[in-house]
Amino acid sequence: MKKVSISRKAFVIFNYTILIALAFVCLLPMINVLAVSLSSSAAAGSGQVQFWPVDFTLKSYEFVLKKHEFWKSFGISVKRVLIGVPINMILTILMAYPLSKADDKFRGRKVYVCILVFTMLFSGGLIPWYMTISKMNLIDNFFVLILPNAVSVYNVIILMNFFRQLPGELEEAAFMDGASYWRTLFKIIIPLSKPAIATIALFCIVTHWNSWFDGLLLMNNPQNYPLQSYLQTVIINHDMTLSSANSILAMGEISNRTQKAAQAFVAAVPVLSVYPFLSKYFAKGMVVGSVKG
Amino acid sequence: MKNRGNKRHAKDRPLHLMMLPGMILILIFSYVPMFGIVMAFQKFSPRKGILGSKWIGLDNFRYLMNIPDIDKVVWNTFFIAALKLILGVLAPVIVALLLNEIGSKVIRKSIQTIIYFPHFLSWVILGGIFIDILSPSTGIVNHLLNRAGIASVFFLGDPKWFPYTMALTETWKEFGFGTIVYLAAIVGIDPALYEAAAVDGAGRWKQTLLITLPAIIPIAVLMLILNLGSVLNLSFEQIYNLYSPQVYSTGDILDTLVYRLGMNDAQYSVATAVGLFKSVVSSVLVAFSYWLARKTCDYHIF
Numbered sequence: 078m079k080k081v082s083i084s085r086k087a088f089v090i091f092n093y094t095i096l097i098a099l100a101f102v103c104l105l106p107m108i109n110v111l112a113v114s115l116s117s118s119a120a121a122g123s124g125q126v127q128f129w130p131v132d133f134t135l136k137s138y139e140f141v142l143k144k145h146e147f148w149k150s151f152g153i154s155v156k157r158v159l160i161g162v163p164i165n166m167i168l169t170i171l172m173a174y175p176l177s178k179a180d181d182k183f184r185g186r187k188v189y190v191c192i193l194v195f196t197m198l199f200s201g202g203l204i205p206w207y208m209t210i211s212k213m214n215l216i217d218n219f220f221v222l223i224l225p226n227a228v229s230v231y232n233v234i235i236l237m238n239f240f241r242q243l244p245g246e247l248e249e250a251a252f253m254d255g256a257s258y259w260r261t262l263f264k265i266i267i268p269l270s271k272p273a274i275a276t277i278a279l280f281c282i283v284t285h286w287n288s289w290f291d292g293l294l295l296m297n298n299p300q301n302y303p304l305q306s307y308l309q310t311v312i313i314n315h316d317m318t319l320s321s322a323n324s325i326l327a328m329g330e331i332s333n334r335t336q337k338a339a340q341a342f343v344a345a346v347p348v349l350s351v352y353p354f355l356s357k358y359f360a361k362g363m364v365v366g367s368v369k370g
Numbered sequence: 371m372k373n374r375g376n377k378r379h380a381k382d383r384p385l386h387l388m389m390l391p392g393m394i395l396i397l398i399f400s401y402v403p404m405f406g407i408v409m410a411f412q413k414f415s416p417r418k419g420i421l422g423s424k425w426i427g428l429d430n431f432r433y434l435m436n437i438p439d440i441d442k443v444v445w446n447t448f449f450i451a452a453l454k455l456i457l458g459v460l461a462p463v464i465v466a467l468l469l470n471e472i473g474s475k476v477i478r479k480s481i482q483t484i485i486y487f488p489h490f491l492s493w494v495i496l497g498g499i500f501i502d503i504l505s506p507s508t509g510i511v512n513h514l515l516n517r518a519g520i521a522s523v524f525f526l527g528d529p530k531w532f533p534y535t536m537a538l539t540e541t542w543k544e545f546g547f548g549t550i551v552y553l554a555a556i557v558g559i560d561p562a563l564y565e566a567a568a569v570d571g572a573g574r575w576k577q578t579l580l581i582t583l584p585a586i587i588p589i590a591v592l593m594l595i596l597n598l599g600s601v602l603n604l605s606f607e608q609i610y611n612l613y614s615p616q617v618y619s620t621g622d623i624l625d626t627l628v629y630r631l632g633m634n635d636a637q638y639s640v641a642t643a644v645g646l647f648k649s650v651v652s653s654v655l656v657a658f659s660y661w662l663a664r665k666t667c668d669y670h671i672f
Contacts, residue, residue, distance in 0.1 A: 085574060092471050099465065100484040103546065109510045110499050124508040172392040175385035183385050190672045196400040199653040202645025204632040205406025225399040228392045234671065258384040287492035290607060294633065305494045312498035313611050334502065341498040348490050355490065356483050
């Protein structure tokens with residue numbers, strides 16, 4: 078074994094320090110906001126709170142969790158994930174499989190590819206998109222949160238690349254036995270692609286949960302907002318019609334600041350709870366799809 | 371043989387059937403709106419619709435040239451995009467190289483898990499968090515700056531700081547997640563290369579410089595190119611949640627301008643015209659980036 082030089086030792090110490098510091102830089106803003114949400118309004122208002130609650134209280138959470146609008150929009154977000162993600166997955170799988178075929182095995186593939194690539198190159202822009210949806214009378218319709226973005230061409234590409242890496246012999250054998258494309262897809266391809274499908278499903282869950290702009294734009298009635306759109310109006314825009322109770326309660330023990338912090342944190346909890354599953358799968362799935370080797 | 375081939379083409383029907391539902395949605399929600407672009411050449415009113423509205427040629431474009439600060443908006447769009455593009459490649463490459471030198475697996479995995487996380491939070495939640503921590507009066511960042519003897523900085527309210535705050539907060543959110551592809555590339559390097567280098571007397575530093583870095587540079591170039599294509603589309607959610615009228619001079623970008631013109635002022639035609647301008651610039655960038663990726667990295671999207 079080679080002797081470890083002093084400069085190497087110094088570098089190792091420096092490296093550990095800087096990376097652990099970086100990890101803290103990622104965590105501390107969230108810890109700070111969590112601490113603020115658990116502090117009294119006076120402490121938060123005077124800027125005393127750092128990474129530990131001052132005058133610990135759960136009042137802000139009580140306030141947030143009692144709000145009707147919060148739960149209403151929370152429910153819409155849950156519904157959106159439960160309905161939207163299966164639709165995402167079915168459509169993505171059904172498109173990725175034919176596209177994973179070679180051009181000579183699936184005539185017409187090139188045409189589909191051209192149509193899809195063009196959507197990645199060019200778009201009509203926000204206003205024509207909004208007008209199209211509005212002309213179809215989909216404004217304030219729940220399914221407007223699901224259908225316009227039901228197909229992500231990027232996800233189709235990721236899954237298509239994964240399908241292509243599967244050993245072709247299994248599929249050939251199935252065809253020899255007279256299996257149809259549908260049967261092959263469901264009995265052979267999908268069971269073999271569970272990690273990739275799980276990765277994309279988890280990404281779709283996060284995307285649906287985090288989407289706020291479509292709700293804000295396409296729902297005229299705030300009653301129809303998903304959680305993130307509701308939070309956008311409460312935390313960022315501070316829309317008084319939605320949080321008229323704020324001004325009254327702000328006099329008491331809950332300040333606007335602690336209350337906003339609590340809402341931000343509650344909204345992040347679902348992402349926090351699927352995150353362990355995410356981190357297990359995504360590294361693998363991401364790499365397979367994004368950079369073909 | 372020929373007969374079998376024909377049979378196979380008849381068998382293609384299920385494949386077309388599989389494509390159908392997705393293609394219908396894409397036609398409705400991606401292609402139909404493209405026809406709405408004609409609004410940019412009309413004096414559009416929602417009541418009269420596209421068929422009934424008056425055609426006015428390029429008047430909307432003449433009008434938008436005269437919008438005060440339109441040149442600033444274009445500049446801001448590119449300036450913020452360029453900052454993000456550079457930091458968005460440099461930061462993950464450096465962090466991936468450093469992570470690779472961490473010997474302890476447990477510590478490395480823990481750091482990775484933590485730095486990936488911000489990627490999964492929405493700009494609404496992060497907007498709330500950044501507005502809170504960057505506040506000049508109560509925010510912890512300025513609190514710590516004050517303690518170090520530095521005067522408070524209004525990161526989100528000072529036009530001088532705003533573009534850099536955008537680039538830094540975006541980098542904060544994405545640098546960790548960005549390391550994934552580089553770490554995967556590093557894992558793929560043949561260990562024999564390092565052994566051979568060690569035998570030749572190359573230390574860790576030399577090994578990194580001569581083996582690891584060259585192995586990830588092609589991927590960094592590819593990422594840079596691919597990001598180049600999407601960079602104009604990525605800032606809206608962030609800036610919309612973090613900007614305010616006092617930073618329009620350096621923070622307003624084409625997407626936010628389209629939104630305000632169209633959705634707040636109901637100037638549909640002008641907003642469509644601005645959007646069209648952006649779409650065209652953006653498609654040139656995307657097409658150029660894919661072409662470049664194909665030329666330099668042999669990367670094919672489909």
